[in-house]
Amino acid sequence: MAAGELDATELLEATLARIAERNPPLNAIVDQFASESVGMLAEAPDGPLHGVPVAIKDQFALPWRAPRDGAYANPFGVGPGASGIFRRLRDAGAVVVAVTNMHEFGLGTTGHISAYGPVGNPWDPARCGGGSSGGSGSAVSARMVAGAVGTDGGGSIRIPSGYCGATGLKFTWGQIPVDGFTHGHLTYGTAGPICRDAADARLLGEVLLSRPLEAGSASGLRIGIPRAQWNDLDPEVERACQDAIDLLRGGGLETREISIAGSEHTTIATALPVGMESIPSSKPELVAEITPHLSLLVRALLKYQLMTPAPAIFQIERVRTKIRRSVAEAFEQVDVLAFPSTAAPAPPIENPTVSLPSGDYPADYTNIPLGGIANTAGVPAGSIPCGHSSNGLPIGLQLLAPWGDDARVLDVAEHFEQLSERRYVEAVPPIAATTAA
């Protein structure tokens, strides 16, 4: 668009046609806006995303639509309006063309439970697109849109990015406007871009943050390898991620083993508070009111969380501080941390369990300890595609950077893209290769 090689009206029409063609087996897009997007384009200012169609997760208010949070409705009282994230997109000239599917209330990492139906994976529509920002990851991977906004409270940008072979970035906590965002009150969650590659993620990220994410050199950076987060992985995931680290090391980065104290408690220190913050479980009368409208799994989890012993909250606060201090100490020794985005590739929608060396587990159970560290700490973290399993499913490498240094994640991502000759970011899923370009 910036080079003047594309006509914005033609691009918008092509995007809507592509969504109509590719979305049915994936269910990544749950609402599209033919007339509203034409109106946005007509009024689009000459900003950095002028005329670029983007999709947005079902957690942000649009002037013509209230978010539903992947459920029958959002119970947070967020109605239609120009949310802060919408305003930043609009003011940059972007065209909000669609809303993406998500795991109900954001309470899962698979995307197979949603009031709209499950999110499919472009690499195999019978597999999970991930969660909770599964629709955003799936829509980008299927090349329906160049970029989508996701949110991440326990890996919810990085997990679908890993599952779908996209590049996703969860910002440092607290940098985005939270008005009109159903989960804006979370101390674990924030938003971020999901795109095909790091350059696109940088561009969309700058718009969402309303500040530059200045590119720097990744050469010479020190990568911390926390070994505990490399345990009990699908062997193909471990191999692909280790190969990626080796490639980065060959490209001028150093590696150093480190450990994160308290990380053995990441599962519960993430799942419990995120669940409590994500749903209004603190009000039993509201639980009673909304549960008849929810899926069996979410309403049962909501009730389970009401029975959490109060002293656990205090323990979680302590372990969160322990993890944050340990992450801060790690960043005195290294520049980024790296470990897999997910322990295994995307599981089947019909049975979202994964097989690891120690046994079979629900995918959520294996994803949260890897995704939750960055949310517990508050640091920026991304997922970059770094390989494929023997059955053709993408594999993601996760990168964490210090507080406020969101650009560093993208610097390393771009360096890896160059070293790998862009073969993973250029890989096209079957659904995008077999339909009309």
Added chain:
Amino acid sequence: MQSEEQFEIFVRAGLARFGIEVEEAEMQVIRFADQVYGPHLDALMAADLSDVEPETPLDPARAPLPSFSAERGRT
């Protein structure tokens, strides 16, 4: 060790206090969730974290101070 029956009584009675009923299908999910996450909760509750003061106030946008005592020492 809490028996399955004791756990069910705990859940049903606790939620009944809020006027919330639990269907059998929901109870099955709750039992499964507790099998998965219960050991992690038990481990957290058993962990000795007495040397860690929670941050007050917590600011996830920034690196934490080295310790709460250091924070209190600031003027």
